[in-house]
Structure formats: C-alpha cells, structure tokens
Amino acid sequence: xxxxxxxxxxxxxxxxxxxxxxxxxxxxxxxxxxxxxxxxxxxxxxxxxxxxxxxxxxxxxxxxxxxxxxxxxxxxxxxxxxxxxxxxxxxxxxxxxxxxxxxxxxxxxxxxxxxxxxxxxxxxxxxxxxxxxxxxxxxxxxxxxxxxxxxxxxxxxxxxxxxxxxxxxxxxxxxxxxxxxxxxxxxxxxxxxxxxxxxxxxxxxxxxxxxxxxxxxxxxxxxxx
Numbered sequence: 001x002x003x004x005x006x007x008x009x010x011x012x013x014x015x016x017x018x019x020x021x022x023x024x025x026x027x028x029x030x031x032x033x034x035x036x037x038x039x040x041x042x043x044x045x046x047x048x049x050x051x052x053x054x055x056x057x058x059x060x061x062x063x064x065x066x067x068x069x070x071x072x073x074x075x076x077x078x079x080x081x082x083x084x085x086x087x088x089x090x091x092x093x094x095x096x097x098x099x100x101x102x103x104x105x106x107x108x109x110x111x112x113x114x115x116x117x118x119x120x121x122x123x124x125x126x127x128x129x130x131x132x133x134x135x136x137x138x139x140x141x142x143x144x145x146x147x148x149x150x151x152x153x154x155x156x157x158x159x160x161x162x163x164x165x166x167x168x169x170x171x172x173x174x175x176x177x178x179x180x181x182x183x184x185x186x187x188x189x190x191x192x193x194x195x196x197x198x199x200x201x202x203x204x205x206x207x208x209x210x211x212x213x214x215x216x217x218x219x220x221x222x223x224x225x
Contacts, residue, residue, distance in 0.1 A: 002219060004211045007043065008053040008167045008183050008190070011036070012174030013198030020198075026071045031200040033079050037086060042204035044090040044124040049211075051125045051165055053097070055182050059133035062102075076130070077107050080114045087114070091123030097162035098132030099140065127163065134184035137162050161185060169214050171207075173199045191217055 011032060018028030036054060043049040057072060064072075080094075087094055094114045103111075111130070141160040145152050158164060167183055167190040175196040179187070193210050195202070 001215045002168070002217060003048045004046075004168050004214055005048060006051040006053070006165050006167050007049055007169045007171065007207075007211075008055075008187065009039070010055045010170075010172040010174075010180060010182055011199040011202075012172060012176060014200060016174065017198040017200040025068060026075075028198075028200055029072060029075055033075060035200055035202055036079075037083060038204055039202070039207060040092060040124070040126050041086070041090060042207060043126075044092050046124075046211075049124060051127065053127040053129060053163060053167070053183065055132070055180075056128045057098075057130050057132070058181060059098075059131055059136050060181065073104065073107055077110050080110050084114055084117060087118045087121065087126070091121045092118065093121040093123070093125045094118045095125055095127040096130050097127055097137070098130045099136065100130050102131050129182065132162070133181045134179075135181055138185060158185070166190070169193060169210065171195065171210060173197050173202050189219070191219070 014028035014032040015025040016028070017031070018025050021027070039054075040052060043052045056076065061072070062069060086092075096111055096115070100108055100111055138157075138161070140162075141157055142152075144160050145156060148156070163183060163186050165186065167187045170179070170183065170187050170190040171193045172178075172180075173195050175194075175198075177194050183190075191214055193213075195206065195210075197206060
C-alpha cells in the first residue's frame, strides 16, 4: 500500500473565495492562513505523512497589486510568529524553500528565527514555498553546479535543489488544472489531485479522502508493476 510521505499543495482560491463572500481579497488570505494551521495539524498527527510542502508565495506573485503583496508579507510575518507555539506543541519543524533574499530584513529574520527554534523538532516537516518557482530553483541549482568538472548527474542536481524530497501527492485546490511552476522536478512521479474546492473551504476530511484514494493507486514509476 502506498504511503503519502510527502504531500505538496498549491493553495489556490483565497481571493475568489473572498469575492464570492462579498469581501476584500485579503480576507480570503486570512481565512486561508487558518486552513494552513488545520491541515498542518492534521498531517502532524498522521502516522505516515512526514513532509508537507505548501505553495505560499511564488516568484510570479510579485505581479499582484502592490497592496495585496504588502498584506501577504505582513500576514506571513504574523503567521509565523503566531504559529511558533503550535509548531513546538505539535513537534513540527519549519523549513522554507525559494529565494527569500527578496523579502524585507524583518521577514527574513522571522523566517530564520522560526527555523532555528523548531530545528530540534523531529515530527512533521512543514515547508513553505516562499518566493519560489521551480524554474528559478533549478536555475539556481545549475549555477551552483556549473563549476563542477564532471558531468552533472540526476543525484547531484537533486541534492542541490531547495527541496530534496520527491513528492508523493500533489494537490491543487481552486479548480484549475496546472502545476504553476511548483516542484516540477520533485513531482516527476507524483500523483496529481485537482479539486474545485477553494483553499479556505479545504478541510482535513477532504485531504483524508485524497490520501485514502492515493493508497489504492498502482504506482509503476515507468515499469510494468
């Protein structure tokens, strides 16, 4: 039976959820942050999930309206500070992937602080993709490897990426059916699940159904059985 050791989620639909409620888009992001907590807590209590990677802010999200981007930065900073006790209580280690150098010094310090204070936790690893794009990740890895004298191998590149763990389940909420530059290398053999549920409405119950469906899938990894 398959084990869902690494689950990756494209958390889409916050803005649309808010607009459907007649509210400002930022309200959707606030509710979405609460769902992150619920899903992370669920995964931390799972016997099989070892890693949860969430697409929080992409390299393309800078194109959004300035006020929305500023709100997202403030929300991320407050979320990490507020969630630190929750991480520790649930033995969750926090990590980030992506190029966080583009963020403010204040936000960078918060990210580093939460990483350091949860470094001893040996339960679930929650990884937030921050200023992340898979193409940018691969390009940065190749630039780090370009001085190598030998040919670059799959193992060398994999070990140089921000995320060094293959994805078992990749979920996208919100109804769209695309990967949007998320973990392209690591998801080579991931099972893909797309749901119309907007992220603020996504629940641990729906995630549990996806995991149960995943356990019954025959994964051949290019072979016959």
